[in-house]
Amino acid sequence: KMAIRELKVCLLGDTGVGKSSIVCRFVQDHFDHNISPTIGASFLTKTMPCGNELHKFLIWDTAGQERFHSLAPMYYRGSAAAVIVYDITKLDSFHTLKKWVKELKEHGPEDIVVAIAGNKNDLGDIREVPMKEAKEFAESIAAIFIETSARNAVNVEELFQKISKQIPPLENPEGDSNESFKLTRQPAPSTRRCC
Amino acid sequence: MAAEDLPSEFDVVILGTGLAESVVAAAFSRVGQRVLHVDRRSYYAGDWASFTFNGLLSWIQEQHVSTSLLEEGEELICLSNSDSGSIRNVQVFCFTRWITDCFVTQASQTQGEEPEADRSQSEPAKKKINYAQLVKEGRRFNIDLVSKLMYSRGSLVDLLIKSNVSRYAEFKNITRILTYRHGNVEQVPCSRADVFASRQLSVVEKRKLMRFLTSCMEETEEQRAYKGRPYLEFLSDQQLGDNLQHFLLHSIAMVTEDTPTEEGLASTRHFLHCLGRYGNTPFLFPVYGLGEIPQCFCRMCAVFGGIYCLRHSVSCLLVDKESNRCKAVIDSRGQRISCSHFVVEECYVPANQKKVATPSRFVSRAVLITDSSVLHSDSEQQVSLVTVPPIAAGCPAVRMVELCPSTMTCMPGTYLVHLTCQSVGSAYEDLSPVVTRMFRTPESHDRENCPSVLWCLYFNMADGSGVEVEGHDLPSNVYVFSGPDGGLSHERAVRQAESIFNKVLPDEDFCPPAPNPEDIIYDGDTAASTGGEDEKQEKEGAGGEEKNEEGEAGEEEKKEEGRAGEEEQKEGAGEEIHEKEGAGDLAE
Ligand SMILES: Cc1cc2nc3c(=O)[nH]c(=O)nc-3n(C[C@H](O)[C@H](O)[C@H](O)COP(=O)(O)OP(=O)(O)OC[C@H]3O[C@@H](n4cnc5c(N)ncnc54)[C@H](O)[C@@H]3O)c2cc1C
Numbered sequence: 001k002m003a004i005r006e007l008k009v010c011l012l013g014d015t016g017v018g019k020s021s022i023v024c025r026f027v028q029d030h031f032d033h034n035i036s037p038t039i040g041a042s043f044l045t046k047t048m049p050c051g052n053e054l055h056k057f058l059i060w061d062t063a064g065q066e067r068f069h070s071l072a073p074m075y076y077r078g079s080a081a082a083v084i085v086y087d088i089t090k091l092d093s094f095h096t097l098k099k100w101v102k103e104l105k106e107h108g109p110e111d112i113v114v115a116i117a118g119n120k121n122d123l124g125d126i127r128e129v130p131m132k133e134a135k136e137f138a139e140s141i142a143a144i145f146i147e148t149s150a151r152n153a154v155n156v157e158e159l160f161q162k163i164s165k166q167i168p169p170l171e172n173p174e175g176d177s178n179e180s181f182k183l184t185r186q187p188a189p190s191t192r193r194c195c
Numbered sequence: 196m197a198a199e200d201l202p203s204e205f206d207v208v209i210l211g212t213g214l215a216e217s218v219v220a221a222a223f224s225r226v227g228q229r230v231l232h233v234d235r236r237s238y239y240a241g242d243w244a245s246f247t248f249n250g251l252l253s254w255i256q257e258q259h260v261s262t263s264l265l266e267e268g269e270e271l272i273c274l275s276n277s278d279s280g281s282i283r284n285v286q287v288f289c290f291t292r293w294i295t296d297c298f299v300t301q302a303s304q305t306q307g308e309e310p311e312a313d314r315s316q317s318e319p320a321k322k323k324i325n326y327a328q329l330v331k332e333g334r335r336f337n338i339d340l341v342s343k344l345m346y347s348r349g350s351l352v353d354l355l356i357k358s359n360v361s362r363y364a365e366f367k368n369i370t371r372i373l374t375y376r377h378g379n380v381e382q383v384p385c386s387r388a389d390v391f392a393s394r395q396l397s398v399v400e401k402r403k404l405m406r407f408l409t410s411c412m413e414e415t416e417e418q419r420a421y422k423g424r425p426y427l428e429f430l431s432d433q434q435l436g437d438n439l440q441h442f443l444l445h446s447i448a449m450v451t452e453d454t455p456t457e458e459g460l461a462s463t464r465h466f467l468h469c470l471g472r473y474g475n476t477p478f479l480f481p482v483y484g485l486g487e488i489p490q491c492f493c494r495m496c497a498v499f500g501g502i503y504c505l506r507h508s509v510s511c512l513l514v515d516k517e518s519n520r521c522k523a524v525i526d527s528r529g530q531r532i533s534c535s536h537f538v539v540e541e542c543y544v545p546a547n548q549k550k551v552a553t554p555s556r557f558v559s560r561a562v563l564i565t566d567s568s569v570l571h572s573d574s575e576q577q578v579s580l581v582t583v584p585p586i587a588a589g590c591p592a593v594r595m596v597e598l599c600p601s602t603m604t605c606m607p608g609t610y611l612v613h614l615t616c617q618s619v620g621s622a623y624e625d626l627s628p629v630v631t632r633m634f635r636t637p638e639s640h641d642r643e644n645c646p647s648v649l650w651c652l653y654f655n656m657a658d659g660s661g662v663e664v665e666g667h668d669l670p671s672n673v674y675v676f677s678g679p680d681g682g683l684s685h686e687r688a689v690r691q692a693e694s695i696f697n698k699v700l701p702d703e704d705f706c707p708p709a710p711n712p713e714d715i716i717y718d719g720d721t722a723a724s725t726g727g728e729d730e731k732q733e734k735e736g737a738g739g740e741e742k743n744e745e746g747e748a749g750e751e752e753k754k755e756e757g758r759a760g761e762e763e764q765k766e767g768a769g770e771e772i773h774e775k776e777g778a779g780d781l782a783e
């Protein structure tokens with residue numbers, strides 16, 4: 001039986017570059033021009049095999065908080081990977097991407113795997129960001145680079161496979177007896193009783 | 196990228212992203228209200244925020260600039276955009292040794308000092324952390340302005356779980372409760388196992404303590420006889436001895452010597468009730484600090500369609516004179532935004548609209564970065580609550596929380612220590628005597644074995660429990676929240692949020708559970724939940740509640756249908772609730 005490892009992945013990038021569409025394509029293999037799938041979805045999950053582990057991606061979408069530049073830092077806390085998306089037909093969105101790289105360097109987790117996705121590559125005829133430039137930028141910061149089309153299901157699966165491969169193997173948890181935990185409806189049964 | 200205009204119509208506009216405002220934002224959005232949530236600052240959570248070390252330095256600098264923008268038009272209420280005095284008496288000290296310039300800000304209150312004390316030879320050669328390192332590793336700090344803990348069975352934990360907002364954050368147990376007594380830091384036994392394992396207590400004391408803790412869970416005739424009389428008197432009549440009396444009064448009940456018995460007992464029971472749910476103490480702390488909690492509720496609000504805008508404020512309210520209701524607000528960009536309800540943090544309310552102009556009470560706060568724990572133990576990763584009784588008559592009792600690096604609030608090799616008390620004087624006057632006694636600073640004497648203070652900050656913050664939220668000269672659909680109070684728990688903020696939500700939407704459920712990620716299925720252009728997981732959880736709930744829930748659910752369904760046509764965007768949320776009802780029927 002393979003061990004399941006939960007990995008938080010967050011999506012960053014300008015409004016309208018196709019973040020939600022990429023998630024929707026990856027998780028549901030579905031594309032819709034007018035989706036608003038972030039409504040009600042705290043995060044979505046999808047599990048992929050990787051070596052002798054199963055990677056369960058907990059994919060966090062921005063919930064639109066990026067629209068007015070008000071994304072909360074808690075959004076990328078504890079992320080194993082960040083996918084920074086730009087729209088190949090919008091040069092501005094590529095500039096925003098560089099700001100996100102800086103933001104993650106300053107405030108993101110230390111060992112975060114960064115992937116850069118140039119989305120909407122089905123719209124090559126109105127392209128504003130040359131692939132070469134983006135690729136070189138990604139190389140300069142040691143990030144994964146891939147051009148995707150959420151619309152035509154191009155390279156979306158591959159994007160996450162690449163991330164999966166870059167996730168460092170599980171470290172032995174340190175001797176911290178006070179591990180952090182999630183609060184759930186059914187608290188872990190305790191051996192202690194209150195007086 | 197050009198700034199986009201905000202939509203011009205909302206149900207609720209909320210100004211300020213503190214805990215209570217964020218909870219109410221999530222609650223409104225969750226039941227389908229269109230929420231606009233703004234904060235004039237560039238960060239979330241207002242006075243509840245947490246900062247990196249460098250972020251805190253900027254915050255300190257901001258406190259010295261206070262601009263007041265009070266204006267009044269005949270039909271306008273101009274909201275204050277200054278910090279309106281919620282923070283005072285900011286003082287910063289840096290004691291790291293090998294730095295030349297340890298000044299943090301150029302402000303007059305700021306002082307920098309170098310310790311002249313020599314390191315004793317005997318001390319193991321430990322790498323000292325200098326100021327440059329604090330700055331370089333500044334991002335590893337998450338320093339809260341407010342210092343509180345979460346009672347494991349308190350209303351905040353209950354709400355996080357009920358609403359599923361809990362899945363946005365992780366928590367750690369407070370691992371031990373300590374107290375300062377006769378110049379020493381001692382561990383307080385607070386569970387059955389602790390009592391038996393304690394080496395400080397004699398067998399007789401152990402037996403007495405166990406008997407007391409068991410007996411105080413139920414109200415007795417004897418206890419009632421002490422109603423109105425000090426808890427201390429009750430305790431001393433139990434013949435418990437000094438040790439136990441100190442623990443029970445200062446560390447378990449956490450009350451003062453003149454607190455009435457019934458309050459002391461209630462507090463003791465709450466403590467005992469919260470033991471053992473998650474860990475050996477009654478308390479939890481969020482990883483990355485308390486500032487995460489408001490952000491988690493804001494995310495929930497956004498996930499259900501709420502719109503977020505930082506660095507954005509509301510400058511005026513447009514009030515319909517006849518009905519005395521706020522019909523719209525004018526935002527800081529001059530845009531008119533209509534709303535049915537307006538929620539605002541107290542500090543934005545202009546002084547001339549308030550019943551009482553200034554906060555009546557303040558909390559004294561200190562934040563220390565130290566190099567070791569106040570009590571060494573096998574594990575370096577302890578999270579401790581330390582109760583410090585008044586060190587002299589007339590001094591306040593001080594509450595101290597010591598956080599270790601694994602809470603993700605400070606860099607490795609350091610501890611982050613928060614001190615809090617009710618103000619008597621300035622924060623420095625109230626707290627520095629405790630700091631000099633318990634830590635090693637240039638002012639302290641013979642404290643070679645105490646942790647050294649590398650850097651510290653003192654400030655006073657308005658006490659939210661001393662702030663009027665009712666009775667302001669404001670329209671009837673404007674609701675005011677007070678800022679954080681000085682208490683240990685979050686009860687007040689959660690209660691305020693729930694009460695205002697119920698006032699506005701008396702028939703709606705407050706923060707029902709959000710669907711689980713696995714249950715969201717995209718179906719055409721709507722997202723729907725199968726509700727499978729919810730159903731399970733509902734069943735696990737207490738049987739007695741089921742009927743009640745169903746009744747409410749029925750109401751909710753009707754409302755959802757009524758709204759369905761109004762707003763396409765909300766269809767996802769509506770669908771989900773609908774599905775949940777179906778699941779509920781099946782469960783029956
Ligand atoms: C949590 C967080 C979320 C962010 N989300 C986004 C995002 O979704 N999209 C994005 O483009 N940038 C985003 N940013 C980037 C952020 O807007 C800029 O990095 C930051 O404002 C500094 O930019 P600058 O140093 O280039 O200054 P400048 O660009 O010169 O900014 C000067 C002023 O303009 C404001 N400003 C900067 N960038 C923008 C912008 N894009 N739109 C409107 N006002 C702006 C700044 O607040 C500042 O007051 C985010 C930053 C943070 C910390």
Ligand SMILES: Nc1nc2c(ncn2[C@@H]2O[C@H](COP(=O)(O)OP(=O)(O)O)[C@@H](O)[C@H]2O)c(=O)[nH]1
Nearest residue numbers: 015016017018019020021032033120149150151
């Ligand atoms: N042509 C094309 N359009 C896309 C693609 N991905 C997303 N879109 C469209 O871009 C718009 C914004 O997408 P969305 O996922 O909401 O972006 P987000 O704001 O980053 O989450 C929508 O109209 C999508 O239909 C793509 O790969 N190709």
Ligand SMILES: [Mg+2]
Nearest residue numbers: 019020038064
């Ligand atoms: Mg989106």
